[in-house]
Amino acid sequence: xxxxxxxxxxxxxxxxxxxxxxxxxxxxxxxxxxxxxxxxxxxxxxxxxxxxxxxxxxxxxxxxxxxxxxxxxxxxxxxxxxxxxxx
Ligand SMILES: [Zn+2]
Numbered sequence: 607x608x609x610x611x612x613x614x615x616x617x618x619x620x621x622x623x624x625x626x627x628x629x630x631x632x633x634x635x636x637x638x639x640x641x642x643x644x645x646x647x648x649x650x651x652x653x654x655x656x657x658x659x660x661x662x663x664x665x666x667x668x669x670x671x672x673x674x675x676x677x678x679x680x681x682x683x684x685x686x687x688x689x690x691x692x693x
Contacts, residue, residue, distance in 0.1 A: 658683035662692045 657666040672683035684690040
């Protein structure tokens with residue numbers, strides 16, 4: 607008779623433990639996912655790369671590798687010197 611009581615108590619404790627672990631796991635995954643973006647962006651320490659459209663040929667170029675030209679206070683990005691000269 608006692609054994610059944612122990613089994614029931616054991617199952618209840620296991621269920622509680624599992625829900626607690628799930629809650630802790632969610633808290634941890636939430637904390638790590640919210641903490642990772644700054645860590646991922648930190649190594650470069652600069653503005654994240656973005657794509658700009660070459661106004662001459664329409665090609666999207668990375669601002670990190672594109673040829674830049676400032677005109678009228680705006681910076682334009684080109685895929686090649688050829689496009690920059692055409693602009
Ligand atoms: Zn181009």
